[in-house]
Amino acid sequence: MKKFTVIAGSAMTALVLLAALVSFVWTPFDPSLVDSANRFAPLGWPHVLGTDAMGIDTASRLLVGARTVVFVGVVSVEGAAVVGIPLGLFAGMRHGWWGEAISRAGDILFALPALLLAILLAAAVGASVVTAMLAIAIATVPVFIRMARAATLTVMELDYIDAARVAGTSEPVIALRHVVPNIAPLIGVQAAVSFGMAILAEAGLSYLGLSASSSTPTWGRMMRDANLFTAPAQAVIPGCAIAFAVMGFNVLGDGLRDYLDPRLKEVR
Amino acid sequence: MTETAPGGRADGQRPGEIQEATRRDAALAEHPLLEVAGLSVAFGRRRIEAVHDVSFTVARGQRLGLVGESGSGKTVTATAIMGLLADNAQAAGSIRFDGEELTTASDQELSRLRGRSLTMVFQEPMTALDPTMTVGRQTAEVVWLHEPRSERSEPVRQRVLAAFGDVGLDDPPRIADSYPHQLSGGQRQRVMLAMALINRPQLVICDEPTTGLDVLVQDRILTLLDGKLADTGAACLFVSHDLAVVARLCTDVLVMWRGRIVEAGPVDHVLREPRHPYTRGLIATARIEAVTPGQRLPVLEDFMTEEEPA
Amino acid sequence: MTEAAEEKGADVAVARRRPWVRSVLRRLVVFAVTVLVASFLVFLLVALLPGDVARATLGLGASDDQVEALRSQWGLDRPLLLRYAEWLGGFLTGDLGQSYVTGESVSSQVAPRLAVTAWLVGLSTPLALIVALVTGVIAAVGRRRWWGAVISGVSHLGLAIPAFFAATLLVLVFAVALGWLPATGYEPLFAGRGVDLAGWASHLVLPVAAIVIVQGSLLARYVRSSFIDVLTEDYYRTARAVGWTRWRAVFRHGLRNAATSLATVVGLQLASLLVGVILVEQVFALPGLGSLLIRAVSGKDLLVVQGVVMVLVVAVLLINLIVDLAYLAIDPRLRRQGETA
Numbered sequence: 031m032k033k034f035t036v037i038a039g040s041a042m043t044a045l046v047l048l049a050a051l052v053s054f055v056w057t058p059f060d061p062s063l064v065d066s067a068n069r070f071a072p073l074g075w076p077h078v079l080g081t082d083a084m085g086i087d088t089a090s091r092l093l094v095g096a097r098t099v100v101f102v103g104v105v106s107v108e109g110a111a112v113v114g115i116p117l118g119l120f121a122g123m124r125h126g127w128w129g130e131a132i133s134r135a136g137d138i139l140f141a142l143p144a145l146l147l148a149i150l151l152a153a154a155v156g157a158s159v160v161t162a163m164l165a166i167a168i169a170t171v172p173v174f175i176r177m178a179r180a181a182t183l184t185v186m187e188l189d190y191i192d193a194a195r196v197a198g199t200s201e202p203v204i205a206l207r208h209v210v211p212n213i214a215p216l217i218g219v220q221a222a223v224s225f226g227m228a229i230l231a232e233a234g235l236s237y238l239g240l241s242a243s244s245s246t247p248t249w250g251r252m253m254r255d256a257n258l259f260t261a262p263a264q265a266v267i268p269g270c271a272i273a274f275a276v277m278g279f280n281v282l283g284d285g286l287r288d289y290l291d292p293r294l295k296e297v298r
Numbered sequence: 299m300t301e302t303a304p305g306g307r308a309d310g311q312r313p314g315e316i317q318e319a320t321r322r323d324a325a326l327a328e329h330p331l332l333e334v335a336g337l338s339v340a341f342g343r344r345r346i347e348a349v350h351d352v353s354f355t356v357a358r359g360q361r362l363g364l365v366g367e368s369g370s371g372k373t374v375t376a377t378a379i380m381g382l383l384a385d386n387a388q389a390a391g392s393i394r395f396d397g398e399e400l401t402t403a404s405d406q407e408l409s410r411l412r413g414r415s416l417t418m419v420f421q422e423p424m425t426a427l428d429p430t431m432t433v434g435r436q437t438a439e440v441v442w443l444h445e446p447r448s449e450r451s452e453p454v455r456q457r458v459l460a461a462f463g464d465v466g467l468d469d470p471p472r473i474a475d476s477y478p479h480q481l482s483g484g485q486r487q488r489v490m491l492a493m494a495l496i497n498r499p500q501l502v503i504c505d506e507p508t509t510g511l512d513v514l515v516q517d518r519i520l521t522l523l524d525g526k527l528a529d530t531g532a533a534c535l536f537v538s539h540d541l542a543v544v545a546r547l548c549t550d551v552l553v554m555w556r557g558r559i560v561e562a563g564p565v566d567h568v569l570r571e572p573r574h575p576y577t578r579g580l581i582a583t584a585r586i587e588a589v590t591p592g593q594r595l596p597v598l599e600d601f602m603t604e605e606e607p608a
Numbered sequence: 609m610t611e612a613a614e615e616k617g618a619d620v621a622v623a624r625r626r627p628w629v630r631s632v633l634r635r636l637v638v639f640a641v642t643v644l645v646a647s648f649l650v651f652l653l654v655a656l657l658p659g660d661v662a663r664a665t666l667g668l669g670a671s672d673d674q675v676e677a678l679r680s681q682w683g684l685d686r687p688l689l690l691r692y693a694e695w696l697g698g699f700l701t702g703d704l705g706q707s708y709v710t711g712e713s714v715s716s717q718v719a720p721r722l723a724v725t726a727w728l729v730g731l732s733t734p735l736a737l738i739v740a741l742v743t744g745v746i747a748a749v750g751r752r753r754w755w756g757a758v759i760s761g762v763s764h765l766g767l768a769i770p771a772f773f774a775a776t777l778l779v780l781v782f783a784v785a786l787g788w789l790p791a792t793g794y795e796p797l798f799a800g801r802g803v804d805l806a807g808w809a810s811h812l813v814l815p816v817a818a819i820v821i822v823q824g825s826l827l828a829r830y831v832r833s834s835f836i837d838v839l840t841e842d843y844y845r846t847a848r849a850v851g852w853t854r855w856r857a858v859f860r861h862g863l864r865n866a867a868t869s870l871a872t873v874v875g876l877q878l879a880s881l882l883v884g885v886i887l888v889e890q891v892f893a894l895p896g897l898g899s900l901l902i903r904a905v906s907g908k909d910l911l912v913v914q915g916v917v918m919v920l921v922v923a924v925l926l927i928n929l930i931v932d933l934a935y936l937a938i939d940p941r942l943r944r945q946g947e948t949a
Binding site: 152157250 | 642650653654764765767768769770771772773776777779780784791876879880882883886887890901902904905906908910913917920921
Binding site: 440 | 849
């Protein structure tokens with residue numbers, strides 16, 4: 031059962047990744063080809079998922095849209111992890127003023143959701159994929175700080191950390207050699223869950239027109255451009271794609287959590 | 299006390315006592331208070347058996363000890379009697395309490411018995427009380443649950459304070475207004491005892507009630523329990539890994555090993571002439587004073603080699 | 609009883625004083641500091657933009673003199689900290705300044721829209737909580753049965769659906785296909801003299817439902833896991849042992865204990881709720897803070913952006929503070945932490 035969730039989650043996420051990769055070498059149609067004779071084509075052949083208001087093939091746009099999902103997700107989650115985890119480790123190992131300051135700062139940042147941050151950034155420097163990614167990454171940093179700090183605090187209680195200390199091991203070495211391997215499963219779980227959140231956030235920003243420019247197809251923008259009255263399928267299809275991708279990462283995260291460490295009960 | 303059978307709290311199995319005859323007649327006239335027959339409990343999808351074909355009875359006012367190491371199935375047996383097994387447990391067999399079959403009873407029917415005529419004292423006094431409510435309120439709830447307002451002769455608060463005084467808690471009003479975290483382990487276990495006894499139950503199941511308390515407090519709680527059981531005439535099923543504790547409190551004992559009952563009888567009998575090697579091991583390992591310094595302490599395995607029941 | 613005398617710990621005496629006063633003060637101070645830091649960040653982000661507001665407003669053709677004149681007219685040539693202090697002071701007195709773009713008072717734009725957003729949040733939060741409690745508890749109690757698994761699966765689905773997609777689906781079904789409810793727009797509850805309950809409600813049903821679906825699923829998962837925790841606690845077993853039936857024990861002792869962790873989650877989730885509200889407002893073209901914000905961003909109306917973001921952030925922090933204080937009231941253990949901390 032536990033294995034089943036991991037496999038299901040992996041399969042779903044792999045499918046998204048595959049779609050993104052395939053789009054580089056093949057799409058059914060040119061995803062930027064405007065075909066005004068074929069506007070709002072229904073689902074069928076040759077346009078499997080129909081066409082949008084400009085006659086662009088929806089299936090092709092969907093495939094290319096997966097690129098943005100993977101790109102934004104990878105960059106923002108990795109960025110957040112690279113900044114957040116060392117900060118969390120540090121905050122967890124130092125009990126003093128600095129540790130407290132880092133976790134407090136994380137809490138403050140936590141109150142500022144990714145979308146508001148992205149809106150501020152977009153207002154300041156103009157909306158683009160970069161501002162969207164930056165905002166999502168910044169908003170995800172406190173999540174990693176919290177997770178790494180909490181996990182570190184638990185690991186630091188263990189006896190063998192004391193043993194390492196007594197043996198004269200320096201703090202950074204303890205962190206790298208003993209703490210990081212211990213919290214690695216947690217990082218994996220958190221990364222999967224954060225990936226899902228990042229997809230949601232990017233989709234929301236695209237929907238608001240605050241992410242990639244209109245020439246780049248993204249799932250959120252496809253929903254934004256769809257006309258609910260004339261061609262509802264053009265809104266439902268990318269919406270389902272978003273839900274599928276997010277669910278894939280959530281299921282993977284849940285499965286990993288149960289699989290890697292049964293002691294960690296559902297935290298979310 | 300009204301429900302105590304004639305003959306006081308003497309058990310129905312001790313041989314050679316004069317009052318025994320009258321006691322036995324009374325016991326035969328009606329069914330035993332608790333009658334467990336062929337009880338088996340299995341867990342999970344793979345049906346791992348924790349208790350296998352266990353049968354015993356508890357007469358009114360009788361005190362029965364249930365001894366075994368952890369994992370022997372003694373706590374599962376006690377929990378099964380209360381009807382509080384986990385969702386993934388399947389129980390087979392029969393448990394009759396006061397003539398009523400419990401294994402087929404609904405949660406509602408069981409809830410009417412639990413806390414009134416059938417109560418339980420748990421192992422962990424530190425976590426067994428709800429941290430968000432005062433202990434007085436939690437105790438009062440036990441009365442509210444089982445007694446309609448019309449039948450109450452005195453305010454529930456009075457009952458609670460009296461019950462707290464009865465179990466030797468100093469300054470009952472202060473204790474009643476305290477939250478669990480403001481009390482010590484010993485105080486909490488006294489509160490648990492008060493909760494278990496406040497409705498004058500017919501059977502109190504104690505699951506290692508003194509484990510986790512320090513030795514002095516342990517001793518006081520046992521003395522208190524002994525006295526309270528005598529006062530109310532309640533029967534008791536005392537679950538413990540400690541033969542010495544059981545010997546002090548109970549008249550009869552069951553020894554459980556790997557989910558089965560391997561030995562049963564009056565405590566002094568079992569202690570004097572243990573038949574099962576596991577029981578012999580239990581007794582020997584409990585007698586540390588019999589070991590001369592320098593000698594290796596006996597372990598259970600020493601006694602298990604000669605005879606290995608299937 | 610000498611034992612009881614020994615056990616009469618000092619902690620009881622301490623708990624009888626009023627340590628919660630200190631806990632409350634502590635939280636108030638943290639709140640004030642957080643508001644201060646957050647407001648400075650919001651201010652800084654807009655004030656330090658690479659492009660100059662004045663030049664952006666006047667266009668590329670403007671001379672340096674014209675830009676300089678506008679800057680001093682808006683007070684942009686004065687020190688940053690002074691401007692921050694003024695802005696913060698204005699915020700505290702309800703004055704968010706004049707829009708650089710339209711010249712309108714920002715506060716007068718925010719105020720009517722605040723009502724719409726407040727209705728959305730105020731209606732959907734308790735509803736989402738109720739939905740989450742019911743489904744979460746059922747999923748927790750039935751976690752080893754098929755019905756628990758089904759509910760759990762459905763909440764997984766709700767968790768993956770973005771709020772604006774849920775809103776879109778609702779529009780497609782109830783507005784486009786069935787035609788029962790309007791797809792977009794808003795009618796105020798107090799229009800002119802009368803109270804237009806039907807019109808107001810018909811425009812809010814779908815947006816609130818969209819938020820409730822998404823937030824409800826999210827919270828239901830928390831409810832489920834915190835109730836599962838409670839179900840494995842010893843005090844739950846005690847409650848069952850003294851005669852509470854399964855469901856009454858769950859609500860009697862489960863709810864009280866799950867409430868503490870739920871209160872935190874509701875507070876933390878508020879940020880994501882607001883995001884959902886902004887998106888849902890966009891789907892339904894509701895004249896709330898979210899749509900004002902988006903319009904201001906595309907119109908480069910920075911002061912409006914700054915003002916709305918600040919209002920939203922303070923709202924989040926304020927509700928978190930209230931949740932924190934509620935938390936103190938629920939859990940007696942925390943009241944004591946005041947003087948140990």
